[in-house]
Amino acid sequence: MAELRSKPPAPADDGDAANFCSTCVFGTVCAAHDVDKIALSELHFLVEHIGPFRAGSHIFRTGEPFKAIYAVRSGVVKTVYAGSAGREYIAGFHLPGEVIGLAAIHEQRFPCDAIAVDTAYLCRFEFRTLATLTTRLPQVQAELFRLLSKDIGSATVLAGEPAADERLAAFLLGLSRRLAARGFSARVFRLPMVRRDIANHLNLAPETVSRVLRRLHDQGWIRVLDRQIELLRPDELARLAGALLPVPQVRR
């Protein structure tokens, strides 16, 4: 477990006047297509680079009026809903290239907090301007539809309420795959968040997370050393997780 890459504290690629960030959701959309050059440059002009946000600081808060959506450029961000009885539910952990804030469109207010887990940099997209632009950039509109649709699915996945082991297996594998898609090792990685966050994401007590990790460790399917994780038997984990897994990225 020595070859673990430590995440760079600053974004590797900020983009410039001619290009989007390498992680940008809209980068791939615009690169290959014959799009309206003027509109494209407007889209580019619309992007606002913000950060750094230190671990624990808010990108937006529950109840704030909705003005913009955000794409994670570097670091990790969690979206946190206030649950009943003082509990909090973490809807997701968002890696570079992923977009947050889309759930706020409906009520025009953010329904959750967005909090940096790591030191995080983001891109800000003023939504009204973006929505206007999409009428001239159908590919961007399609991408927005797709992003919104994706979030419906991801919210639904955990709702099936499987056993603790399955949830944790699905969580680890999902994280592994998303990291792999970003050029990191799929086998060995470091959990960016504390146990309590994992617990709140999977609807478990932190103690249960500990115990399940230990169980998986004792079975020889993973190795756990603090936040260092090594997946020894991803096949077994996948079997455990069952239909719960986010499909291994077909598109984008």
Added chain:
Amino acid sequence: MAELRSKPPAPADDGDAANFCSTCVFGTVCAAHDVDKIALSELHFLVEHIGPFRAGSHIFRTGEPFKAIYAVRSGVVKTVYAGSAGREYIAGFHLPGEVIGLAAIHEQRFPCDAIAVDTAYLCRFEFRTLATLTTRLPQVQAELFRLLSKDIGSATVLAGEPAADERLAAFLLGLSRRLAARGFSARVFRLPMVRRDIANHLNLAPETVSRVLRRLHDQGWIRVLDRQIELLRPDELARLAGALLPVPQVRR
């Protein structure tokens, strides 16, 4: 509990060449605004009325290629995800005016089954055509964004995993409010679905649903007679449900 309205077996309003159905999601959008008349008539032309679907028959199935979204015109439709170990999870019950199929945009396949609970009639919107039209009808685009965003939220609500009583209270109250928004009584109504469906929606065993209903009944907060429900103390139910409730429709 005698004044209960029985739901009409056929849609009350099919719309015509000049008007959308009274329940239509896009009706309100187009009615009041100064929109492109030609584009509007195209949108109108795009709508395809389908049905009836008898209880238990599929509107679409998991894995089918995504071609269109659907709006419920009359009746009730459930969206069912295949859960782990043969269990099934019901993401939602959809009343007239609500849209289903949006989660399929992302992977271009339906991630769930849509099954009629009641006899149901729907409107079908070819999605590609619709997406093209929205570039000329910004209000419709905005409405689509809003619908998608709404579904993210609704999927997240139950994820907070509260106690069984809270879930059931939230479910009953949510249903009551949605029915009220459609002109039915908020106090007295009939559950369109069987207990097992409620159980699969709330991640409970059918037996637990029975027991909780009985408990609420014995507390004097509701009256239950088979599928007939009367809410005697909606205030207490709301207190129980806590932050879990869908906000009482502000917009639309």
Added chain:
DNA sequence: CGGTGTGTTGAACAGCTTCAATTCATGTGG
């Protein structure tokens, strides 16, 4: 060095599930 927050482990408890039996309504075939 004590303080704080994270993580682990143990033991008792609670809530929900599971299994099983019963009632009731509906529909089918003899």
Added chain:
DNA sequence: CCACATGAATTGAAGCTGTTCAACACACCG
């Protein structure tokens, strides 16, 4: 028309999974 089968709903009893409460190890930091 009745006998029987089927499925929904309810209720009871037992069992299990995860929670809660509590104690402790460990690292980091003033």
